[in-house]
Amino acid sequence: MTLEEKVDQLIQLAVPFFEGASDAGQITGPMASLGITEQTVHNAGSVLGMAGAQETINVQRAHLERNRLGIPLLMMADIVHGFKTIFPVPLAIGCSWDLELAERSAEIAAKEAAVSGVHVTFAPMVDLVRDPRWGRVMESTGEDPYLNAEFGRAFVRGFQGADLAGDPDRVAACVKHFAAYGAAEAGRDYNTVDLSERQLREFYLPAYKAALDEGCEMVMTSFNTVEGVPSTGNAKLMRNLLREEWGFDGVLISDWGAVKELIPHGVAADEAEAALKSLKAGVDIEMMTACYTHHLADLIGKGEVEEALLDEAVLRILQLKEKLGLFDNPYRAADPEREKEIVFSAEHREAARELARKSSVLLKNDGLLPLKPSQRIAVIGPFSRSGDLLGPWSWTGSSDAVVRLSEAIRGKLSDPASLTVADGCGIESVTEEQLAEAVEAARNADAIVLALGENSDMSGEAGCRADIRLPEAQLELIRRVRRLGKPFAAVLFNGRPLDLHGVFEEANAVLEAWFPGSEGGLAIADLLFGDVNPSGRLTMSFPFSVGQVPVYYNAFNTGRPQGAPDAQVRYVSQYLDIPNEPLLPFGFGLSYTAFEYGQAELSSDTMTPDRPLTVTVRVTNAGSTAGVETVQLYVRDLSGEVVRPVKELKDYRQVTLQPGESQVVRFEIREEQLRYYHSDLSHSSDAGTFHAFVGSNSRDNAVLPFRLAK
Known part of the structure; x- marks a missing residue:
């Protein structure tokens, strides 16, 4: 590949740039100002927003006729909660607490997308969200790092399956937005994020890591800053943590225009510096700006960027195309006739x-x-x-x-x-x-x-x-x-x-x-009408007032909490005009029946790293209607090296009970579930006293004290 061909593999352009598309050539406004040559389009590596079996075939065929080396395009799109069969938004899916159904929804979305010519979906979004003013909370599964991680894994399994190379009905997943986009100040999109590294690792990073551990092929950068540096140009975040510490060797893509946005962020003087910083940070694909195309070859020629960094990026893109089987069949699963049978089927x-x-x-x-x-x-x-x-x-x-x-x-x-x-x-x-x-x-x-x-x-x-x-x-x-x-x-x-x-x-x-x-x-x-008994449970707290925001269940205590035995009337951490607590807490949800909890019990009052505890509780359907109860287990560390949340979800069970039926629900508490990030960023547990909580939500539960001995 020539230097220019390698550079152009790194650009992602929207559908109208490509011959064969129904709206080819209809580039207006900011898109027309990219300054993209016809040759760059012929060399481009991927398409944004491409879908429809015949159209993807047309675009791919026209591209291969013009690309000197016959390198196929990657077709990418935002298939977030369904393709033609639209499932509930991800925040709603989280409220099902049903990982199997979540995985099934992603599998169906992948099948419909794949037969329609899509190769990569920009999902799952696993950003931890605590501020409902932010519009993109609908794209996350909620405010809990454990639950977000579990759903992230489920969505990746559904999209990619067990054999992405051998199963053309699956698509590659792209976890987003890396990192901590859900913590945008004031709940305003594209805004600043300012977190300590300990907070970042403790609450915001686990769900991304879980998706990558499940084999997620791609990562998308976030628009926000992390430690004062925009993610897209953040070498510490992308190169050191994502690539080196976590070992991610897949494709890293910017969000729309994020490479060039390093300029208004104030960390790049011009497009050339934006390109330099993004490539050094490890960003392989630039979405919908042309900083790489316009400046990388010149930067390499001047010795300001090593060509080896460009080669690494191109190789990762080509390896994903190979994994998807595009060099053998550039049209992959795209099939107009099969598309008619599969998309929006009665089963889906x-x-x-x-x-x-x-x-x-x-x-x-x-x-x-x-x-x-x-x-x-x-x-x-x-x-x-x-x-x-x-x-x-x-x-x-x-x-x-x-x-x-x-x-x-x-x-x-x-x-x-x-x-x-x-x-x-x-x-x-x-x-x-x-x-x-x-x-x-x-x-x-x-x-x-x-x-x-x-x-x-x-x-x-x-x-x-x-x-x-x-x-x-x-x-x-x-x-x-x-x-x-x-x-x-x-x-x-x-x-x-x-x-x-x-x-x-x-x-x-x-x-x-x-x-x-x-x-x-x-x-x-x-x-x-009661044909189905409601069973959803909130995965994001409903505030009493917007003045509480952000309000979330797993918050830290203060030195002057309300309700403490020696608490004063006024000089405690409180509002004078509204409650501290949300109107409706994390985990809350009603049913047409009533569930009664027996006395929760621990197998022992002391656990060790080698001897976990068992928590048991009998749950009875005391009503006249069959229903599903989501039994939730929380833990609190009463004395940590740094402050610990008042509660943290550690596990849950969903049980279906007929009227009058009882079931004993069992949980195991293991030492690794009690680990957290200390002030020196070490990840371990501390010996001491803990509380386990078992109940129907984060507010209404029984307390069980125990000790961790080491």
């Missing part, structure tokens, strides 16, 4: 429906739910007839194919004519005529379902909000309906935890549906 839609049912969380219920088919039901609200249930990062999905919630509910009623439907308001606007229509629709109903929430553009990338309450138009709709004195359930469609003031205290029942995906309308109707 049923899996999406099952996951949507398990991802929804019942937040409140005074007995209104489940609804009865014989009731007269009014469905009111901006989501009553909306197809906007897919959520962000569902660009290949179809909102037209979504069964509307009102129609799904109509299908449950003994008399379909007993359903009345009204919009009531828009997402952010309302008129008196709309409110009057809503009141009229509700007037003769036995029960009302208010379908409320955010539209897809209000969360996701660049969807950050300082006020995370429902828009005032929807709060006014709630007030008008409440005046009728009729019972109503609020169903929430959204991509983040909300401040539920104006909703939670008014509604008789609240069901958090998130953005539930292609089959979401049908799934929510299943839950509302």
Whole structure:
């Protein structure tokens, strides 16, 4: 390969740059200013946002006709929570606590994407999230490092399978965003992150490491700074930690435009310095800017960059193409006829429906739910007839194919004519005529379902909000309906935890549906009528007020905590106007049945590195409906070398119990689960006293003291 051919392998360009694409040549605005030559396009290494079997074949064929060495393109796309069959957003998937279904969702997404010509997906996103103002919380599975790591592993297994080279129905996964993007200050996208290295290693890095341990082929850099240096040019983070310490030898790709963004960040004077710093940091592929293409050859010629660094990057890209079998079959699994059979199949839609049912969380219920088919039901609200249930990062999905919630509910009623439907308001606007229509629709109903929430553009990338309450138009709709004195359930469609003031205290029942995906309308109707018992549990705390944010369960104590035996009334760590605690804690979720916990027991009050403890608790379904309970185990280290969280999730079990049925749930606590990063960054446990907590969420649980002896 010539020097120029090697450099051009490192550029990733959007679909319109390539001949054979349906929108080829339609490059406008900032994209047209990249200054890309026709020859660079012919030498380019990968395509961004490519999907569709025939189109990928057309682009690949046209490329191979023009590429001197016949090196195929990598087709990459954001297949985050489904391809055409859209599953719930990842934050919702996390709330299922179901790793098998999560893996299955990624497997289905991979199969649909692969047959449509995609080779690499930019997923999973495993950023730890604690601030619901940040729009991209919907793309993570929540605020807990252990659970994020487990879901990260599951998604990688689903996307890549056990034999990526031999299974063309899988795609390579790209874990993102490395690193700590979820800690962006003020919950604002692209913003600064400032963490100690100990905090970074303790809370934010484990999920990325878990995905890589599972064999994830690629890593994407984050937009934020780490220790004052933007990730894309951060040699300590990328070269020293990721490459050398962790041994990652796969492909590292920048996020969109992140190489050139080193300039406004203030760590590069120009494109040449941005290219130099990014390559030295270990970034192999530059997405949608041309700093490498314009400057690497010159930098190498001047001796400012070793050509060996370029060769390493090119080799990693070529090795991934070889692993995907592209040199033998550059079209891989792309097949227009098979695409018609596989994509959005009935089997895939049923899996999406099952996951949507398990991802929804019942937040409140005074007995209104489940609804009865014989009731007269009014469905009111901006989501009553909306197809906007897919959520962000569902660009290949179809909102037209979504069964509307009102129609799904109509299908449950003994008399379909007993359903009345009204919009009531828009997402952010309302008129008196709309409110009057809503009141009229509700007037003769036995029960009302208010379908409320955010539209897809209000969360996701660049969807950050300082006020995370429902828009005032929807709060006014709630007030008008409440005046009728009729019972109503609020169903929430959204991509983040909300401040539920104006909703939670008014509604008789609240069901958090998130953005539930292609089959979401049908799934929510299943839950509302009790065909399926809600089993979702929150993986991100719901704040009492945005003023608490960030608020999360595994926080540190202070020297002046509320509730301590010697605590003063005023001079403790507290707000004067709101509680310290969130409205709804991590792990919380209700059911249509009641689960009772017996006395939890430890096998011993002392453990050693060679002798773990067993925790047992009997759980009984004391209600009249079969249900799933998620039994959660937390641990607290009461005296560490550095401060330790008040609780940390260490394990959980999901048990399905029939009415009256009991089951003994067992956990094992091992010494390695008690390790943490000390002030010198060593990773070990300390002898001393611990508390184990067993219960239904991070707030409601039994305490079991024990000691670790060494």
